[in-house]
Amino acid sequence: MTGPFRLLRWCLLAFAAAMIPAAAQACTLCSCTASTTALSFGSYSPVTASPTDASASVSINCTGLVSLFGLVEIRASAGTSGTALQRTMEHNGSTLRYNLFANSARTEVLADGTGGTTTITTPLNGLLFFSTVAPVYARVPASQWVASGTYGDTVIITVQY
Template identity: 60%
Template structure:
């Protein structure tokens, strides 16, 4: 019986040591530098009379050099754009707006933002020693049934990558 208690205590101590060595959330690099890039998210031509939403996706790439922590996590946060509203972003042309949003999942059920007010952030593992890379997808959707004039609608959002 005594051996079982000692083993359980040893496992608890080992588990505590392992957890203490893991990097904190959104902390992937120790003494390293990272570069990031994002591809443009282009919806193409939007059809106002279509009953289907218009979907698109883009990629955020993170490449790090230095001492990269094992089991490290990078976090992507997305700004509001011209609408100043994470829950309903708007692309604009002159004074006309076309609603859209950005999502963390392919099902487009988790609105990508800063993690507050009903939004989530996107995270990915960044594992390796000396170098590591990861790609985080961003999914976009323009809801169907918006009656807007023809032209080019644009928005700019700020993407923040924490590592």
């Protein structure tokens, strides 16, 4: 779409490569890696009555002596807005509201589990190898009149195991 309603691409721009071991060891003598897929809302039009939805995923792979009863927790930073409940993307001084969610209904805001937010928790089930992919859901609310352009934010994803 061109003109004043052309928009807007956003990607998860940052990913915390730090895999933080949990207090209770879920992974003994193991090594884990994590990665994210890009999150892009594509084109957004403020005249559309429905929100613009997108999704991405966090992939986690561990090798070594992995616990059969451990947990992996995925958290998301608040982004540049500083508050996870009111995330914004920016472009040349304009802001566009959006958020990240832990569920497909987009009712559970993904962050650090405090202040009305939640985390994604998945079982760590494996002996010598563990792999999982966790979806992350996103939404830009409808009817936001903003300047056209490419909007972006930086969100840090942290995986605790």
